[in-house]
């Protein structure tokens with residue numbers, strides 16, 4: 046009998062895995078939103094809303110055999126998934142890929158794509174009207190946002206504030222120093238080693254004055270809080286043997302299982318598997334899941350399959366707008382040209398439109 050795979054969440058894991066397993070099993074992808082949200086494009090979309098529609102990709106054409114069920118999963122057992130409306134979906138294997146949340150307007154805050162479009166339009170208008178912009182948090186999203194604003198709106202006064210001593214201090218230093226130099230050349234002011242003590246919102250851009258823990262005050266027409274993602278792991282909370290790591294992620298065993306249930310797996314941002322919360326991590330986990338699930342379909346036990354090995358050093362690409370940027374490519378650190386060709390120009394939009402069978 047054909048095995049049934051339920052995937053909860055149509056983000057990077059969900060879409061790639063559902064497509065890969067579509068001809069090998071009966072696939073049900075449970076996802077409440079009408080469109081896949083391509084996160085890297087959402088940073089540029091705040092500054093240049095033309096890219097928004099390209100990065101919001103309908104699920105309609107994803108699967109040839111399986112189904113995308115427009116619903117929110119409420120709970121999980123080893124027999125299947127119960128939806129918010131009480132419907133039960135039965136399955137042999139369940140993969141939880143509910144991802145993470147981030148600040149507006151980088152990821153949607155609800156299931157409505159229309160509300161997300163409205164958030165983008167509202168914050169783009171606030172950005173256009175602002176003369177000064179402060180970005181609190183200099184991870185990849187904050188740093189890229191500073192670069193995008195500097196490229197598309199060079200007249201804005203942009204300040205990037207980080208509690209770290211430098212940009213990307215855990216990466217080889219060339220990445221941080223070259224990005225710092227490029228931001229500096231583009232007129233972005235960077236402030237390191239300080240914390241904003243009075244952030245009024247952790248999720249919504251607003252206008253106000255930041256009080257820093259070194260005593261300084263920075264007033265800005267628009268303050269973007271960009272302090273990182275938090276996993277959407279509540280659906281796993283009640284499973285036996287669950288334990289949480291950093292950023293609300295669930296810890297997994299070497300076969301990406303988060304609980305005592307032997308046929309329930311978790312991957313992507315929701316799972317603390319040894320990888321960072323990145324698409325790059327998903328690009329390693331998903332082919333492994335495909336292989337492992339195919340072995341199970343062919344009669345193997347989970348423990349007879351190869352364990353998942355997280356990235357040691359993962360590539361990390363940081364565009365500063367469509368032309369500039371730096372990238373750690375494991376063997377070396379690349380500059381503007383490679384960063385532009387690999388990511389900055391198109392932000393992988395074509396790749397994900399193709400994955401969802403849209404041109």
Ligand SMILES: Cc1cc2nc3c(=O)[nH]c(=O)nc-3n(C[C@H](O)[C@H](O)[C@H](O)COP(=O)(O)OP(=O)(O)OC[C@H]3O[C@@H](n4cnc5c(N)ncnc54)[C@H](O)[C@@H]3O)c2cc1C
Nearest residue numbers: 054056057058084085118143144145313314322323324325
């Ligand atoms: C602005 C931004 C830019 C980024 N850029 C990059 C980049 O350039 N490179 C990179 O490597 N990483 C990047 N990342 C990180 C990357 O987006 C995440 O690592 C990635 O989205 C994780 O994929 P996922 O499949 O785990 O979850 P997500 O992409 O978060 O998708 C989870 C899905 O699950 C659904 N869901 C949640 N709860 C339920 C439920 N109960 N029932 C059903 N469905 C549910 C959600 O609706 C969502 O569609 C970026 C992140 C942000 C915020």
